Amino acid sequence: MKVSVIGATGYTGVELVRLLNEHPNIELSLLTSNSFAENKIDEIYPHLKEEVEIICHKLDIEQIVTNSEVVFTALPHGVSMDIVPKLVNRGVKVIDLSGDYRYQTLATYEEYYQKHASPQLLSQGVYGLPELNRKKIKDSNLVANPGCYPTVSLLALAPLLKTGLIDPQSIIIDAKSGATGAGRKLSLGTHFCEVNNNFKAYKVGQHRHRSEIEEKLSIWSKQEVKLNFTPHLLPVKRGILATIYADLTDDIAELELFKQYQNHYQEELFVRVREDNMPELKYVAGSNYCDISLKVTDGNKVIIVATIDNLIKGSAGQAVQNLNLLAGWEEDLGLKKVGLYL
Numbered sequence: 001m002k003v004s005v006i007g008a009t010g011y012t013g014v015e016l017v018r019l020l021n022e023h024p025n026i027e028l029s030l031l032t033s034n035s036f037a038e039n040k041i042d043e044i045y046p047h048l049k050e051e052v053e054i055i056c057h058k059l060d061i062e063q064i065v066t067n068s069e070v071v072f073t074a075l076p077h078g079v080s081m082d083i084v085p086k087l088v089n090r091g092v093k094v095i096d097l098s099g100d101y102r103y104q105t106l107a108t109y110e111e112y113y114q115k116h117a118s119p120q121l122l123s124q125g126v127y128g129l130p131e132l133n134r135k136k137i138k139d140s141n142l143v144a145n146p147g148c149y150p151t152v153s154l155l156a157l158a159p160l161l162k163t164g165l166i167d168p169q170s171i172i173i174d175a176k177s178g179a180t181g182a183g184r185k186l187s188l189g190t191h192f193c194e195v196n197n198n199f200k201a202y203k204v205g206q207h208r209h210r211s212e213i214e215e216k217l218s219i220w221s222k223q224e225v226k227l228n229f230t231p232h233l234l235p236v237k238r239g240i241l242a243t244i245y246a247d248l249t250d251d252i253a254e255l256e257l258f259k260q261y262q263n264h265y266q267e268e269l270f271v272r273v274r275e276d277n278m279p280e281l282k283y284v285a286g287s288n289y290c291d292i293s294l295k296v297t298d299g300n301k302v303i304i305v306a307t308i309d310n311l312i313k314g315s316a317g318q319a320v321q322n323l324n325l326l327a328g329w330e331e332d333l334g335l336k337k338v339g340l341y342l
Ligand SMILES: NC(=O)C1=CN([C@@H]2O[C@H](COP(=O)(O)OP(=O)(O)OC[C@H]3O[C@@H](n4cnc5c(N)ncnc54)[C@H](OP(=O)(O)O)[C@@H]3O)[C@@H](O)[C@H]2O)C=CC1
Pocket: 006, 007, 008, 009, 010, 011, 012, 013, 032, 033, 034, 035, 036, 037, 059, 074, 075, 076, 077, 079, 097, 098, 099, 146, 147, 148, 180, 181, 182, 183, 184, 185, 310, 311, 314, 315
């Protein structure tokens, strides 16, 4: 299958290039770049030398449509919404990594992001969290890959929320991300001297991912959910660890809760429920796994700890998992990777 990557020079874009290059059913067709047009991808990212030597071009919709069955748009939000309709309307399937098509409610998107340029496509966008939305993804022509914080938070909460075992209004998500989460573009906040040997909360109480998580939890629990969500920036490159607090609706033994998670995820290839260890970034970095563990305190409070690699399960890996679903292939094709412990 011929696939193209728009925005191949960003961190998620280059991770897609790496994963797709190793995917047995994929031919990498076109790569696009805004600032590095006419450079070979291995000149921009020298680790790709002798592996991928494709020239990056300025975006040409006609060329992309002619040469691709599926297109990944790894673009900033606000940019995707101008480009995606031009592909979808021409019959090309799109997996969009931005926030532009993740919401069901336009007003929420516009409150947290900006005015939407193609709101008519929101209803076509299928939320690309395979573990919770597999059937719809298979039949869609526009997959909205979830945000990195929402991926880890929703996977961690689904088994308890969907069974009514936690009070949806009691949720507190305390999440920490590595700096690649902010992308490759330069900014003072992710400058080495600002991030290294430091640790900080940011966008406290107002991060846009709070609204994405709230929307999905509200749909599942059939009530308007409001939660506390605080992201933090860690002085590491990859990985997100979320520590989530919630009130149980009854006194439930820890073992029972583990059973709930194991039942919920027993068929899942990329979710590991860990009774052995609390999740650590080291266990998932470089892999498409989400690791989850928990602890019950005082009989009626639960603390859930979950991790992902933001560039794999949090973006590019999940996007490839969605491609496998769209194409009707095994879901872990090209993704069977043990992480990088060191
Ligand atoms: N980083 C992460 O962990 C995650 C990111 N995401 C989302 O994925 C998307 C990509 O993120 P990320 O890879 O980190 O971002 P980067 O900033 O690293 O890369 C952005 C890419 O988009 C291209 N681009 C930027 N502006 C334009 C434009 N106006 N027209 C065409 N191309 C443009 C850039 O091209 P060039 O540099 O060549 O100019 C680059 O290839 C974003 O929406 C992000 O929110 C989602 C989950 C996790």
